[in-house]
Amino acid sequence: MDAALTIPRGVAQVDFQSSYWTGLLFIIALFVGGWQFGVFGLLGTVTATLTAYLLGITKDRVSMGLEGFNGTLIGVGLVLYLGADWMTVALVIGAAVAGSVLTSAMNTVLTPYNLPTFTAPFCVVTTVVVLGAPSFERLWSGAPDLPPPSAADPGTAMSWSDFWRGSFNGVGQVFFQDKWYVGLIFLAGLAVASRLVAAAAFVSSVIGLLVGWWFGAQAADLGAGLYGYNPVLTGIALTGTFVLLSRAGVVYAVIGAATAAGLTAGLTDLFDVLGGHTLTWPFVLVSWVFLAAVPLFSNLRRAP
Known part of the structure; x- marks a missing residue:
């Protein structure tokens, strides 16, 4: 039973949660978004978790799902960018194994600095695979064309529909989902x-959306949640998860979420040139910087 619950915990750990009930709701949300996201997300989770177990990672990390969540995102990301076929199945398995090894390597490097790996292994592996995929016909032939929503609906005038859909989509886009009701299921999970975590996620999504709107981002992209998901992860990380909850901590989390939204635009433009995708790089980079700075701020404390 414990081994079986490790898999939903791995999915839940994408948002730093260890509840298997949260993981089960996340899995349901993925299947509601599309069968391929559920299947490939679970494939990545199982592969990464099994790899860590076979290589001898400590039982506590495996059972808490800490070795599975990067595999989840690798599976969902690669099926989105490359399409659902047997070549993608093989690639997800190989990429999840690589992600598991990279997770341990990054833990070795970052632990002395008291910094988590976050989703950096997923970002590195997925970026490398997507950048290299066009060189391989069997990988790239089934890749779908994925223009941003603003390509078909340009304009910066945000409507009420863009606002409320984008608020929920920001939560769902952590898992590459752009249907508001899927984001709502993730929020329920x-x-x-934790109601605090759910509130932090939703408020952070709204912060990201408003920052994008303030600077004049494309309304369709805002409505799809593209400026919300990195603030969501940043907000959760800095609101009680890795920084103790306090008034100063809440302000710090708001600043972090806004910063992640701003960095999203810059990295999106950069990856557009390179042929890659923004992924959760803004969250990873902002959270590393903000956590590294905490020891010098007397009003902030790292969570144990």
Whole structure:
């Protein structure tokens, strides 16, 4: 039973939660978004978790799902960018194994600095695979064309529909989902684990959306949640998860979420030139910087 619950915990750990009920709701949300996201997300989770177990990672990390969540995102990301076929199945398995090894390597490097790996292994592996995929016909032939929503609907005038859909989509886009009701299921999963975490996620999504709107981002992209998901992860990380909850901590989390939204635009433009994708790089980079700075701020404390 413990081994079986490790898999939903791995999915839940994408948002830093260890509740298997949260993970089960996340899995349901993925299947609601599309069968391929559910299947490939689970394939990545199982592969990464099994790899860590076979290589001898400590039982506590495996059972808490800490070795599975990068595999989840690798599976969902690669099926989105490369399409659902047997070549992608093989690639997800190989990429999840690589992600598991990279997770341990990055833990070795970052632990002395008291910094988590976050989703950096997923970002590195997925970026390398997507950048290299066009060189391989069997990988790239089934890749779908994925223009941003603003390509078909340009304009910066945000409507009420863009606002409320984007608020929920920001939560769902952590898992590459752009249907508002899927984001709502993810939000419900977070509420099962912690109402504080759910509130932090939703507020952070709104912050990201408003920052994008303030600077004049494309309304369709805002409505799709593309400026919300990195603030969501940053907000959760800095609101009680890795920084103790306090008034100063809440302000710090708001600043972090806004910074992640701003960095999203810059990295999106950079990866557009390179042929890659923004992924969760803004969250990883902003959270590393903000956590590294905490020891010098007397009003902030790292969570144990």
